Amino acid sequence: DSGVTQTPKHLITATGQRVTLRCSPRSGDLSVYWYQQSLDQGLQFLIQYYNGEERAKGNILERFSAQQFPDLHSELNLSSLELGDSALYFCASSPARAGSSSGANVLTFGAGSRLTVL
Amino acid sequence: GESVGLHLPTLSVQEGDNSIINCAYSNSASDYFIWYKQESGKGPQFIIDIRSNMDKRQGQRVTVLLNKTVKHLSLQIAATQPGDSAVYFCAEKSVGSATNKLIFGTGTLLAVQP
Numbered sequence: 707d708s709g710v711t712q713t714p715k716h717l718i719t720a721t722g723q724r725v726t727l728r729c730s731p732r733s734g735d736l737s738v739y740w741y742q743q744s745l746d747q748g749l750q751f752l753i754q755y756y757n758g759e760e761r762a763k764g765n766i767l768e769r770f771s772a773q774q775f776p777d778l779h780s781e782l783n784l785s786s787l788e789l790g791d792s793a794l795y796f797c798a799s800s801p802a803r804a805g806s807s808s809g810a811n812v813l814t815f816g817a818g819s820r821l822t823v824l
Numbered sequence: 825g826e827s828v829g830l831h832l833p834t835l836s837v838q839e840g841d842n843s844i845i846n847c848a849y850s851n852s853a854s855d856y857f858i859w860y861k862q863e864s865g866k867g868p869q870f871i872i873d874i875r876s877n878m879d880k881r882q883g884q885r886v887t888v889l890l891n892k893t894v895k896h897l898s899l900q901i902a903a904t905q906p907g908d909s910a911v912y913f914c915a916e917k918s919v920g921s922a923t924n925k926l927i928f929g930t931g932t933l934l935a936v937q938p
Binding site for chain 2: 813
């Protein structure tokens, strides 16, 4: 158990629908990151939050949004789902927003949420 | 278990042999590199990291080598075991970045034959 908790583990839905994925970071970690892993794209960075504020944005579609709450858990909202959104979505956490020490740089990943869009 | 990708480079080794997994990075401004291991059905797991002011770093049964001249990173696993079978990713982080986001390579599937 990495300490990063993601729910649900599996989700099957239809095109056009909206889903919410949830992540609880490791205790003490202030930063949360979302990554998408599909068969042909590897691990793609979507977005990072630090202590409730957005800190970095990657290739996140406009149909996707995220937020980090005061208790530091985060949610990734995926709307108007398409077949191509089927993927594993990983959440990771780290102690800091950015840092020079090795410990601050390591991201700890959750087990992922597998989304299947039919 | 589920496969991470259908088109990953694959390294097949015999149990007990040494494994070398290679990674090329493109951003010369990257100053920190990490190797992650992803087993089927699980999230990436930290193995070892190295800063750009080092050429080599050793862990338990693993060694990471960094060649900044050719922007190449390698992970050596000694006495490979069946439990080492997984997809291995290298990841990088840029100098002076205001974020700890990591950029991942495409991954290599390590298959250990008993």
